[in-house]
Amino acid sequence: VLSAEDNEILTRVGPGTQMGNLLRRYWIPACLSAEIAEPDGPPARVRLLGEDLVAFRDTDGRVGLIEEQCPHRGASLFYGRNEECGLRCTYHGWKFDVTGQCVDQRSELHPFSQRIRITSYPVRESGGIMWTYMGPTDSMSPFRDFGTESLPASLVSANKEIIYCNWVQSMDGDLDTAHISNLHQFDAIDDVPDDGTDKPGYPSGYMSMKFWRHDPRAEIEVDDTWHGFRYAGIRTTPNGHRHARITAWIFPAISIISQIPFSTRQIFVVPADDVTTHRYNYSVQPVANPHGLGGPPFFTYEKYPFEMMSPSGVVDRKYTRENDYQIDRIAQKGTSYSGIADFRSQDAMATETAGPVYDRTREHLGSTDIALIRMHRLLLRAAKGLARGEEPPVLAGAGDFRAIRGAEKILADGEDWRVLGTDEDPTVREALSLREG
Ligand code: FES
Ligand SMILES: [Fe+2]
Structure with missing residues (x-):
């Protein structure tokens, strides 16, 4: 038996929770490589530790794991166009690279894209899995190799x-x-x-x-x-x-x-x-x-x-x-x-x-x-x-x-x-x- 309080601590993982903070200190699977197999292919929805994210493989094969909501007016980037090294929101055409940096604002008369950056998490591909680290940057520990790094x-x-x-x-x-x-x-x-x-x-x-x-x-x-x-x-x-x-x-x-x-x-x-x-x-x-x-x-x-x-x-x-x-x-x-x-x-x-x-x-x-x-x-x-x-x-x-x-x-x-x-x-x-x- 656990106390109600301990059961809450054990089970809840959203941002700011005690267990959520603990899990965010480890590299964890975000999605399968196969879900975003192709450069410029369809992105994948990734819900992880209560956060809504999108994973995509860009034109050069780099992988991004970024927040799903477009910071302009909130449309989902899951429906975005994956093209020319970035994921472009189809509502007004704002575009984001794998680091979450806004790199283009098609609709803006006075673009300010350099000031717009959305949450992104580092990704490491290993063993058919896209692993990520969602904790504080200054506490990031190296990737743990369970053997996948040398797996043919x-x-x-x-x-x-x-x-x-x-x-x-x-x-x-x-x-x-x-x-x-x-x-x-x-x-x-x-x-x-x-x-x-x-x-x-x-x-x-x-x-x-x-x-x-x-x-x-x-x-x-x-x-x-x-x-x-x-x-x-x-x-x-x-x-x-x-x-x-x-x-x-x-x-x-x-x-x-x-x-x-x-x-x-x-x-x-x-x-x-x-x-x-x-x-x-x-x-x-x-x-x-x-x-x-x-x-x-x-x-x-x-x-x-x-x-x-x-x-x-x-x-x-x-x-x-x-x-x-x-x-x-x-x-x-x-x-x-x-x-x-x-x-x-x-x-x-x-x-x-x-x-x-x-x-x-x-x-x-x-x-x-x-x-x-x-x-x-x-x-x-x-x-x-x-x-x-x-x-x-x-x-x-x-x-x-x-x-x-x-x-x-x-x-x-x-x-x-x-x-x-x-x-x-x-x-x-x-x-x-x-x-x-
Ligand atoms: S909501 Fe994404 S560009 Fe406007
Ligand atoms: Fe079983």
């Missing part, structure tokens, strides 16, 4: 999903292993034969899902780290082994969810505003699984189709609150625990239906909620600390962000889950040496 273009993969609820609510689901034993279960997994991987080492993805189903009471252990924390959900397998799923969390809003044998793909949960969340899902490193451990992902299982991406990388949502997520009550009784079609939509149902901004004075937290409680505490401590003048944690230089990983494995006797997915993990070492060699 052929391996760049990023998408964005829009969720209609508060960002913390959405992130809570990423730090909540217990729900996979329920929300994401489906009866068809019982038809998949035991493939003999219920033993210390790496199970197949299908067997992993069987373990989730087998033991709904995961034990949660949290390990505090320099970047936030990592936590393990430990389940007992049908053969009596301990199966650990390890998820990493990085300040202020990144989760690297458990995967066999280890995971590097990140989910950055970015508030568009208090009630709308953009979930960026992107790769930061070359292949993390050179031997194909775990087999094909269960998303490819024929009875369980996974939602497809639209070409721009913005996930096309067919299952929404408006259509009750197309819940299939017959499927709910016979094939799927939730009756909702795919993982993402199941998560959307669970998080969006708690309300636009969930009132945490009403929650009743239990043993499976330890990791998300840690996340709330760390964020609140940092936001309040910043308000008192303390520097935000985990800025660039705090450590090697490329060494943060999730993992999943059946533990041998005495094996410590804290090693899994780190640079000390033999499987990680092998993957890294294969990559370099």
Whole structure:
């Protein structure tokens, strides 16, 4: 449970709020590269931390992220003409370059464009994402490289999903292993034969899902780290082994969810505003699984189709609150625990239906909620600390962000889950040496 006051601090991100100030001290995703792929192509609307902005790629390929409202009389620059190194308002033709500087006033008898400059934020393109920094200029810290800076273009993969609820609510689901034993279960997994991987080492993805189903009471252990924390959900397998799923969390809003044998793909949960969340899902490193451990992902299982991406990388949502997520009550009784079609939509149902901004004075937290409680505490401590003048944690230089990983494995006797997915993990070492060699 949080006090009403702490819940307000935790969830509100607009200009001047404590959490808004904290988030503005980090480089965060503003939009996908694919949304503004072409020089002089259509601009993209960017709502970010409660501010309305427009992103565009100019004639020379430079990217601008500027305030949406034209400073003349307020028309939206989203409808502007992107031409000759600037975005031109179509109402009276005022034009702005990527820095927000007004460079032309077509309609003015006595132009004063040099005196007009609108808000603009710096942009850095990395890993298929346009990152920005919205904090005070004199506090700007260097870009944090999670691995995207050296990612070959052929391996760049990023998408964005829009969720209609508060960002913390959405992130809570990423730090909540217990729900996979329920929300994401489906009866068809019982038809998949035991493939003999219920033993210390790496199970197949299908067997992993069987373990989730087998033991709904995961034990949660949290390990505090320099970047936030990592936590393990430990389940007992049908053969009596301990199966650990390890998820990493990085300040202020990144989760690297458990995967066999280890995971590097990140989910950055970015508030568009208090009630709308953009979930960026992107790769930061070359292949993390050179031997194909775990087999094909269960998303490819024929009875369980996974939602497809639209070409721009913005996930096309067919299952929404408006259509009750197309819940299939017959499927709910016979094939799927939730009756909702795919993982993402199941998560959307669970998080969006708690309300636009969930009132945490009403929650009743239990043993499976330890990791998300840690996340709330760390964020609140940092936001309040910043308000008192303390520097935000985990800025660039705090450590090697490329060494943060999730993992999943059946533990041998005495094996410590804290090693899994780190640079000390033999499987990680092998993957890294294969990559370099
Ligand atoms: S409102 Fe944009 S030029 Fe007049
Ligand atoms: Fe989920």
